[in-house]
Amino acid sequence: MKKINTIVFVAMLSLLTIPNTASADGFFSWLFDFSRTKGVEPVSNENYQEECGACHFAYQPGLLTGDAWANLMQVDKLEDHFGENAELDDEEVRTELLAYLKEQAAENSYYKRSRQITHSLNGEEIPERITDVRYIRRQHHEIPESLITDNEDVRSLSYCDTCHTKAALGIYDDDTVNIPNHGVWDD
């Protein structure tokens, strides 16, 4: 009995020593937070959510590598952001957002899909866009064009949250997919 008490005590003590930072990633949150480590780390920066999320789904930093984010976030690239003007008036804001993106970029993340994204880029490729990432292309390979490009309510792979109902939470599992004009994805 005494032994059990000691075990419980030590277990509780060890829980206390784990920093209580659900949003920050680190070895311990990766080790103990099983549900979150499956996908990509959710967006935690309010400015990022506001500046980028105003126009499109706020893609999680863990969907691209740091170099790819740095490429996207160059001043002249933001002026012509895939045909849109996404200029950030304030250079300070741009620097802050880039720092956030780099800090939580795929190669710095413990989340499963981020690791696979990094792995698929071989440490050399710098994709221009998230849909150019090999891992992401591969994951969507078996979905017929008729359900994506030819589907007027989907149009492109770029609109993650159109089909991935829990995309905002960083969850991209098959069982959370619901394709407009098609329904639940069942492979």
Added chain:
Amino acid sequence: MKQFLFLLFIFLLLINQASHADNAIPEMMKTLNPEGTLIFDADHGQQMWTQEHPGKDGKSRSCTTCHGTDLTIDGKHARSGKVIKPMAVSVNQQRFTKTKKINKWFKRNCKWTWGRECTAQEKGDFLQYFQEN
């Protein structure tokens, strides 16, 4: 009872304050028109709102491409499909509470739609249009 009324009063006061976020349009207009020489015209704002301009993608574009013609209802981003909240001050007071934000969006959207930044007169006309709707 007295205490209850007092608390109710405080409560209502707080609600009142929360629902009336400061409208930054008057401040914005002062910056656009420091000498008071410009007269802002909502009708002209409306005209510019629907004016079509040739876009880089070969299609013509105007403010309504994303915001729609009715300022009191949601618009939709032409590319991403994301919902854009109404522009009319009467239904969306939250939109115009920071001059910095207003400036940012004028810069981005004037450049995208017209290929250049808007002048002070044009910005003022737009704001007048948003305010009167």
